[in-house]
Amino acid sequence: MTPELYPTRAGRRPRVVVVGAGFAGLQAARQLARVDCDVVLVDRRNHHLFQPLLYQVATAALSPADIAVPIRAIVRDQANVQVLLGEVTGVDVVRRVVNVGYDELRYDWLVLAAGATHTYFGNDRWAPRAPGLKTIEDAIDIRRRVLLAFEEAELEDDEEVRRAKLTFVVIGGGPTGVEMAGALREIAAETIADDFRRVDTTTARIILLEGGDRLLASMSEAAGERARRDLEAMGVEVRLETFVTDIDEARVWVGEHSVPAANVIWAAGVKASPVGEGLDVPLDGQGRVLVESDCSVPGHPHVFAVGDLAAQVDATTGESVPGVAQGAIQMGRFVGRIIRDEITAGEEGIRPSFRYIDRGDMATIGRARAVADIGGRTFHGAFAWVLWSVIHVAFLIGFRNKVLVMVNWAWQWFVQTRGARLITGSPSVHVEEPADLSRDPGY
């Protein structure tokens, strides 16, 4: 045993601290199951979130608990893992401690898998108007806003204000933006079309704005083009090469032009967790740690950054590893195995370089519409959608969740409804021009 490996006390079991119980962190912890070490899994939330389906909570298709599982339940049977609910506020790589609230947590190995959040590119004042979608709370907030918009439109007498209430601008044409835009159109045109008496929800405008020249930049060109055509066929207005310059109380601005829209959803910028900033190492433009080929933080071989917190390239192709679940899972597993091997061997070995295996990528667009890139081919339509459904259900953690999600989806498929249309939190409607409720017909 080298002092480098077991620095604090002779004979003590090494401790691996994993920050973040997302895809990457869970995988790293799992690799250490049969290793003689203590694993501390720190997360500020008590649940692991299956983020690829988060937009389905935001669009009232699934319940939060369908896609979120208590971290303690996931690692219950791995006796050497302890779960710590707390927020990491800093890392001291010299003293080898992580700050969790007021406390210090000593580590021998550290895996930083704290993920990413959305960013407004310096325009934080847009945040209240254009919520992003990263947490369960974000999803519930967006669901509330979307459902309330229709309620408010129903009460609105002023035609212009009503139009604005029925206008949804989704900013960002990645998977989240595409999936949100498709789902919003489906809600307006199908799910709730018969629910309102005064307002025709099928006239709702869904506008998808993307700065680049295509949708789904992380996928193939064919997939992006197909997604655009499918969305347009559904009635979504897709605008490429369009940069939002401002969002004010009433409108979304693109240079001189603007559209009155009460509802804006931010699916554009992503920024890594600030935990990387405290490491005093170079970060990329998104705040990600420019990690070594073994995913370690430069100069600190016992500290790894993985998942959305890491800017990593594939060792063979030199291409950036995309910020998707697969990348996080693979990186987490990769560093978990390095730590496992070195603890087992009792010394540092020659470490492998990370290689990303692209198992395909997919995005859903609507009822029986999806696009998928698999093995160099692009699929679309109902086949891609079934594939998307099967794969997403298969990767959900927990048998119960798989069953519930399938029941929900089957029900939606047959009845064309969405079961979780709850407005919770602040339930009040805000009507700028009160409707004349006493006139006939109407209220």
Place this chain on the structure above:
Amino acid sequence: MTPELYPTRAGRRPRVVVVGAGFAGLQAARQLARVDCDVVLVDRRNHHLFQPLLYQVATAALSPADIAVPIRAIVRDQANVQVLLGEVTGVDVVRRVVNVGYDELRYDWLVLAAGATHTYFGNDRWAPRAPGLKTIEDAIDIRRRVLLAFEEAELEDDEEVRRAKLTFVVIGGGPTGVEMAGALREIAAETIADDFRRVDTTTARIILLEGGDRLLASMSEAAGERARRDLEAMGVEVRLETFVTDIDEARVWVGEHSVPAANVIWAAGVKASPVGEGLDVPLDGQGRVLVESDCSVPGHPHVFAVGDLAAQVDATTGESVPGVAQGAIQMGRFVGRIIRDEITAGEEGIRPSFRYIDRGDMATIGRARAVADIGGRTFHGAFAWVLWSVIHVAFLIGFRNKVLVMVNWAWQWFVQTRGARLITGSPSVHVEEPADLSRDPGY
């Protein structure tokens, strides 16, 4: 047509305003489906809530959307119903208008079914410490508090503080209190027993306080006694004839005695919605309208109060109609039919008197334990529990909800877990005495 019936404009369809889309309001609206009238259903929430299962959301067994259905979806096919999301702030029985926010809503018939909320008997300062359970938000808040209590206990080094974190006081021995106490004990002793590494959650104290001399006062004496014995066998401490005199930051006080408890749940007092206060008619001690035998408000034959807002007695027995779902359903249906008949006839008829049909009552206590009073007999144990499950699932609105709830319950039955253990909202733990995270073993 009498001017009394169609007062505002000749030839206009009569308008029935129903305030509240709970059990009573929905039933009233439903009776008017084939009647030539406009029904406006006003609720401040967009969803109907199946309140008998609300404690299951508070105890992480079900998701909010499992027991809540959008009102618009429920009445979608009843073309003469319009749903209005808004808060009723007053009723003017002279001008026959209901105030909804800034607006006035004219009515020809009015059904007040605004329900009840919890009351602290003048001790509103207890509210932040002892949340009640009436809305989805209440349930999510209690779920968050309960789950966080175990997390905080896990981090706590001070033995006394940890005991307090693991002490749950449920105040009120009615169905909600009994069901909460049983479920909390089950969570601590079974659901999460293997989830924590430092704290032994099976040592958690669940204390159920009831002012009267028995539990489940609305049910038979045998049921109340059985519930007490079953709860005690599970490890719940039941204290009868015990009135809480104060709740401070750390303790629950009963006269000179007190118990340190971080978690308090209020299941004691119920008070009718304040909408009755504006009517200028006599109310009972709980703020309920002392209605006529036809459920109308004294002096206003076109205004009805039903459900938890009404103090009604059975016309035959003279006994009070209990504040349960059955009573609300029966009253709502009763007044809906009166209105239906009078609109159809074009004139007021001789109205029947309300008779309450007691179809039985039941409360669940734990896994395969319940008590049920049916047809003068009391059942308990697994049989009562199956009965309870079947009846509660049968009365859930929406086929999807029935399936989801059954899947959840089946899953819980086999795996002894609870699927909705999510801490949402403010996720931070509050630890009074920070744990020494750097010591071994532990964190």
